[in-house]
Amino acid sequence: MTDNPIFAVAARAEALRAQGADVITLAAGEPQAATSAVVVEAAVAAVRDPATHHYGTAQGDPDLRALVATVVAADTGLSWTAADVQIGLGAKHALFLATQALIDAGDEVLVAAPGWPGHAEVVVAAGGIPVPVATDEEFRFSVEALDRCRTPRTRALILSSPGNPTGAVHSESRLRQIADWADQHGIWVISDDIYRAFDYTGTYRSILRVAPQLRDRTVVVGGVSKEHAMTGWRVGWLAASPEVVASARLHVSRTITHVPTVNQRAAHAALGDTGTPAEAARDYQRRRALLVDALNGIDGIDCPLPDGGMFAFPDVSRLLRDRGWADSADLAAWLLDTVHLAVVPGEAFNAPGRIRVCFAVDDDTLITAVERLHTALGPAAHEPAAPQLEEAR
Known part of the structure; x- marks a missing residue:
């Protein structure tokens, strides 16, 4: 690798x-900017709290998970609870947790070309095969291109809107087409929403807002790194069906134990700062x-x-x-x-x-x-x- x-x-x-x-x-x-003082002060207070000096839960702090659930609910228009959320070491870790929950060795995951190399990397790390899908001249997926790359081994699609490096935002109509295609072929959608706050067209929509029928076959990934200038704090999450969350929780428990509690407290403060x-x-x-x-x-x-x-x-x-x-x-x-x-x-x-x-x-x-x-x-x-x-x- x-x-x-x-x-x-x-x-x-x-x-x-x-x-x-x-x-x-x-x-x-x-972002070049420093993390906001509100978040830093929350972290300082957390360091002073003896409760953060001990092990936390593998799934993540319940209060943070509940707050993440409200954020995802606002984006998707669907109901989510703390039980539907797994906290990870940044969105990249959450993407890995999603792929390792969904794929077996040799399974294929469709990724955008051009696209962020981290999407392919997490697929490889989870034992899968990333399959680049050429985007159109506006850097968006088309159903035709997706279908040309689909094989019997295709398990999931990673969708990022706005995208990195292109900044492309998929329209509601395009998202609906992608959702119908994924639903028809039983393909999971991993929606990387890390740039959701930076839409300059007013057209950003979560794919689940457009296609709620995909709720049980979609993993929503997010984090505080970009919109709150907290890349170094390493707090991200996924929201998904119970079986995906259970797999992710088990993986975290067996590897990192949990995301540092102080960092989770900082992320909680960040989500309260709109x-x-x-x-x-x-x-x-x-x-x-x-x-x-x-x-x-x-x-x-x-x-x-x-x-x-x-x-x-x-x-x-x-x-x-x-x-x-x-x-x-x-x-x-x-x-x-x-x-x-x-x-x-x-x-x-x-x-x-x-x-x-x-x-x-x-x-x-x-x-x-x-x-x-x-x-x-x-x-x-x-x-x-x-x-x-x-x-x-």
Whole structure:
């Protein structure tokens, strides 16, 4: 099993930074912001509470599970209880718990191409075979493409909307088609909703909101990492049918025992803070526009406006041809070495000829990154004026 290629970019950036280079990282799949003070103070109080110094339950803190159930209920329009929720070490762990509950060795799970490599990784870790499904020109699944990849071994589909790295949000009509197809063929849907708070089109819907009949064959995965800037706290969850939750609970009990109780208390405080995700979404929407405009101002780059998420995903194939780079990995390495700007090559997402650029950073960082991009790639005679900080805010 290979490591996530995004980590290699981060490691190279850290190595340069350790040598004294002023590296700007737009490669990370996380918000640059610190976790909110409300959450931090809740964690401090939890550390001081002797109750958190001892073992907790494998399924997760009952109060946190009950609160997660209300969040999932609000998204899906269906009734959920604490018993329907399993707490994991982040959404990635929850995805693994879902796949190991659903598949046997050799079973196939459909994943998006382009798509986040972690989806394929958790399938492999659970003993399954990830099958990439080519998305359409707007990076969405079509039933036709899904059916072309379906075999008698197909057990599940991992659906992420908004997606990573594409930011694509599936429409209600498309979700309904996917749900009907999955229902017809007895295929499970693992709905990775980690970017649910960052929808800039107003069209995000949970697949269960559109197709409640899939309730017993859908696993809803979420967490606090993205919308609450808590990637390092490692708290995620799945909501699912009793047999999936029972399998996940048993796996947690036999391996990690439970997610640290202090972290669960922090996550509980985060879910009570609706203001932080809303403010982040407003900031990201504005920064998304700034970054996409800047990328489209460079000859040879074509950057669509993402529906949601935290990333721009431009097509740089013409730039590669014009400048003589073999692939987007070469371009990413050149940007890192030349102007100390880290981005992720599209090869990491099964999308050669593209790069992923994160806009979940502060204004100053993003503006400096844009300036470096134009210094490196934009001919001076055609270089647009650098955006002004006061305008960006």
